[in-house]
Amino acid sequence: MKLMSWNVRGLNKPRTVGRLRQKLREENPGLFFLTETKVKDSKMAGIRRKCGFFNGIDVSAVGRSGGLSMGWKNCCKVSLRSYSVRHIDVLIEDDSEGNQWRCTGFYGHPEEQHRGESWDLLRSLDDMPDTPWLVLGDFNEIVLSSEKQGGRDRPVRQMEGFSAALSDCGLDDLGFTGQWFTWEKGKFSNTNIRERLDRGVANGAWWELFPDYKVAHLQHSFSDHCPVLVNTSFGSSTHVRTWQFRFEAAWLLEDSCEPEVKKLWLSSSGDFLDRLLQVKQGFDRWFKDLRRKKTSTLTALKKKLEKLNEQIPSDEVLGEIVDTKLSMNLEMDKEELFWEQRARSNWLKHGDRNTSFFHRCASQRRRKSKVKFLESENGEVCSGEAEMLTVATNYFGSLFTSSVTGSCSRILEGVNSCISETMNLSLRREFTSEEIWDVVKSMNPLKAAGEDGLGALFIQRF
Known part of the structure; x- marks a missing residue:
């Protein structure tokens, strides 16, 4: 199972929402946790569903800051334990293995003077010591001075406060692959600051349950935080799909x-x-x-x-x-x-x-659109391509074969003629190239491409 955590720094603009959807499609996690959505829970629920995650919990932003969202697919059974403006805690049961474990999405307080409240919250969540437990998110803090480059030095007491909270909960850092920092600020060398604020931590029971896990810091093109991807069983096969030609x-x-x-x-x-x-x-x-x-x-x-x-x-x-x-x-x-x-x-x-x-x-x-089987006239179900072709040919052949005998003149006697001879001649005349071109120009360029795959867009453009 793959889980992705990301501080998206606001989802108010369509472009940033599009980048989120693209990253979710690219990585295909079974569960995601987002911080700083900066939108109301109702709007975030709509964004989450459009991303293909119909199950989840969303926490509204407070003013123009904060906002959390956790969404999951049907690959696992998830039950909500608790949530606040700083966390979302769920219990996961993996359908494939039947394993049960906890996942907590965590958002550390962005203000230093309130950071201790976050560590007290983390300690209060440590109420199932025997259950495998994963905590991931933006903690807004570092553990070591080496996890920060640029800017003023981080006070030792702040780092020790974070380390003490992790130790009290029996949580150890999962490490990572990729770039060492997860947050960056400043576009010039004299103002650039880099820190590892986002991470995944877990207790010993979780490490034993998923010994082949992998944590990756992903590349991205927006937000000052990078996504963090946790793969509980690293190594999966990919399916290569072949496409029918069409002009794109x-x-x-x-x-x-x-x-x-x-x-x-x-x-x-x-x-x-x-x-x-x-x-x-x-x-x-x-x-x-x-x-x-x-x-x-x-x-x-x-x-x-x-x-x-x-x-x-x-x-x-x-x-x-x-x-x-x-x-x-x-x-x-x-x-x-x-x-x-x-x-x-x-x-x-x-x-x-x-x-x-x-x-x-x-x-x-x-x-x-895919036809998997057809039923013939005698009630036999066919799934082979050749058999389905025969059934379809026979069906439509009989459907469009007229069984009407005699003349329709008596029926037409009661219908008043509304097409004049002049109108009839106009309707029956040959199409002109101008009329054909007008029709082509009026077609939606992205609709049905036709048998050759070139479509209206190609003709309109070239």
Whole structure:
């Protein structure tokens, strides 16, 4: 099971909500915990559901600060134990293994003078010592001075207060992979501060239950905190899906798209339909190459950002970090446009940049459209492709075969004619190229692509 914790620093803007959805889709956690949502619980519940997490608990922000949310999927049974403006505590029963353990999402008080109240809260939650217990979130504190770079030194008493609370609860740090810091402030070397404020801690029973766990500090392109991902059983298989060719709207954002169209069209031969077919075949090859490059581009940008974050934060390095995050955002914008077309939805036009929603819509539509079996006229259920083809052909063949005999003239005698001869001639005349082009221009560019996969968008643009 994967769990993700993230201080998102506000979900009031559609773009930040879109980035959250994309990260959830990318990492696919079974449970997430968010801090500083800065929205009311009702709004956060809507955001959570649009992310595909229909189960959860949301805590409203107080004014313009705070706000918590924990959402989970149906991969496990979760029961709520308690919650406040600083924590959400649940009991998890893993459906696959039947293991029962606790997970507490924790948000340490952002003000130093109230930090002790957070540690008292943590101690009060330690009421099931024999149950495996994981606590993750933004503690707003460090344990060692080495977990801070830049700015004034952290008072020793503050670090000792945090360490004492963890020790009293029997919680040990889970470690991490990736960049060492989880929070950053300042875009110039003389003002840059980095700290490890977010982490996962667990008691001995949890360590024994999940000996193969892994904690990762993830790369991101917004928020001053990075997501923390806990994988209780590191190592999972991936499913590779093959796609039917269709011209994607996101390709128009590629610099090589228009030159590729011109090159393929000029190198094609034959009539219009033959040339379109050759363009499609060429685009199929171009798309496969683009998909490989796109995956490697985003991966390379993430690796580049990870290496930059490991370097001394000079002005040059910090400027390159900003440029890299902008490039990551551009690649993510392309993916959002890709999933909009897949879902045949117009929500992006209205400001709801919802990659995860579009992906879910496209996946649900694919599942709904798939025919798994058919029943023949004699009541026999068929699931084979050839058998279902025969059943469908016979059914529609008989459906559209007329069984009416005789003339309909007696019925038509009672119908008044409303089409004049002039109107009839106008209706029966050949379509003009102008009329055809008007229809093509009026089509929604992202709707049904047609058999060749090129669709209205391609014709309208090129």
